[in-house]
Amino acid sequence: MxxxxxxxxxxxxxxxxxxxxxxxxxxxxxxxxxxxxxxxxxxxxxxxxxxxxxxxxxxxxxxxxxxxxxxxxxxxxxxxxxRAGTRPFPVGRLWWLEPHPDTPAPVPPGRIRLAIEPRSAFGSGSHESTQVLLLALEEGRLDDLCVLDAGTGSGILALAANAQGAKPVVGFDIDPDALFVAAHTVKAQDWQARILLFAGTLDALDAHFDLILCNMLWSQMEPLIQGLAEHLSAPGTLLLSGLLEADDVAATHACEGAGLTVTGRRRLGEWLALEAQRG
Ligand SMILES: C[S@@+](CC[C@H](N)C(=O)[O-])C[C@H]1O[C@@H](n2cnc3c(N)ncnc32)[C@H](O)[C@@H]1O
Incomplete structure (x- = not known):
């Protein structure tokens, strides 16, 4: 590349x-x-x-x-x-993003460290489309929920879900380079993170998930909505990010067309996240 x-x-x-x-x-x-x-x-x-x-x-x-x-x-x-010039930074009230896993700074009390070295995969935690889902994931424990991170990039959202107790957590990406970064990132955490990673597409999965995370541009996400909905358990929650305000109507329509109900919206900067539910 x-x-x-x-x-x-x-x-x-x-x-x-x-x-x-x-x-x-x-x-x-x-x-x-x-x-x-x-x-x-x-x-x-x-x-x-x-x-x-x-x-x-x-x-x-x-x-x-x-x-x-x-x-x-x-x-x-x-x-x-x-990478050398980046510094750790907080996101929301829970997360502490550490770009230097080998020389970490102390974690402020009450925060969870996500050790994410900026590498050639999206998801260092500095982008608002990632942050808006980190904010959703800090709202409560996800103990033993089965989570899918579609388009995992660096693995950051999968790791945040795992840190909140979700297991098993599956992450996949069509970019094989991202998977190497994610595999490396999983090992860098303070806890024994367990994420099942694969390079490929949604079609490879034959399982249902309590929570599905997907942060992609709408043009990339649109063809996946039906499939994501089909992989949701009932009850189950789909959290979509990477949308712009202009995508709201189409994304809502697509979720409803796939049998889901849109139950919430979050905004950070110009980025919009939708929450949709099955069951
Ligand atoms: C905006 S990044 C999000 C990375 C990370 N999840 C985050 O929130 O920071 C979108 C990721 O989706 C991946 N992607 C795009 N289309 C995809 C598809 N059809 N299936 C799987 N991954 C896809 C890209 O390769 C990229 O890594």
């Missing part, structure tokens, strides 16, 4: 502003380095998203970036620099 980059120089720019600028774009990560008279910003995209290079360049230029250049990277651990 290869990567493409866009670099730009700014007088001044902070992480939060940069994340806000890039939020709607298919960006894997970004880095801000001191460049003497200003800061050098590097934005990383998967080679598959090469077509978005111009859009990233335009966003950086509109925000005052100069000397904008596109480039590419050989396949190496290009996130190492980004």
């Amino acid at each position: 290869g990567y493409v980059t866009v670099t730009a120089v700014f007088q001044q720019l902070d992480d939060e502003t940069l994340a806000g600028l890039l939020d709607p774009l298919p960006v894997l990560g970004c880095q801000i380095e001191d460049a003497g008279t200003g800061v050098l910003v590097t934005v990383y995209l998967d080679e598959r998203h090469r077509a978005s290079l111009d859009a990233v360049g335009d966003v950086l230029a509109a925000a005052g970036g100069e000397g904008i250049e596109a480039g590419s990277l050989e396949d190496r651990d290009w996130l190492a620099g980004y």
